[in-house]
Amino acid sequence: MNIHFGREQILRNIRTHGQTFVFMRDHKNTFQEPDGTQEEIASIQGLFHQTREFVTKNVSDGTVSRTKPYPMILCLVDENSEKIQHGDKFEYCNRSYMVIGVDDVNNLGIAYNISCEVFDDGL
Numbered sequence: 001m002n003i004h005f006g007r008e009q010i011l012r013n014i015r016t017h018g019q020t021f022v023f024m025r026d027h028k029n030t031f032q033e034p035d036g037t038q039e040e041i042a043s044i045q046g047l048f049h050q051t052r053e054f055v056t057k058n059v060s061d062g063t064v065s066r067t068k069p070y071p072m073i074l075c076l077v078d079e080n081s082e083k084i085q086h087g088d089k090f091e092y093c094n095r096s097y098m099v100i101g102v103d104d105v106n107n108l109g110i111a112y113n114i115s116c117e118v119f120d121d122g123l
Helices: 003-017
Strands: 019-026 036-057 062-076 089-094 095-102 111-118
Touching: 003 036, 003 062
Parallel strands: none
Antiparallel strands: 019 036, 019 089, 036 062, 062 111, 089 095, 095 111
16 A cells, blocks of 8 residues: 555545544643643544444343444544544534544554544533
């Protein structure tokens, strides 16, 4: 696989269909406890997409399978995307999301797939 060609394809798709995501992290005091404020960690261009995950539930009559959305952001590897960590938060379409994983796609150092879940702070 031509790595440069793959990078340019991803970059073209992100520029065409992507948008800017701003990631925030809870600020911590000297005791490493959250103090209630947030700081901006990174601002990246990315492509929001979802996959479906099958969830199987055993019931007395048999099993029930359902699908659950699994949101992700595809972005290029750069100095901003490397700052993103588990627990960082961002907003998309009036919903809050929390990062649950950052994976290097095919371990090529071209793009990250940022896994996330809907975050409900109870407010």
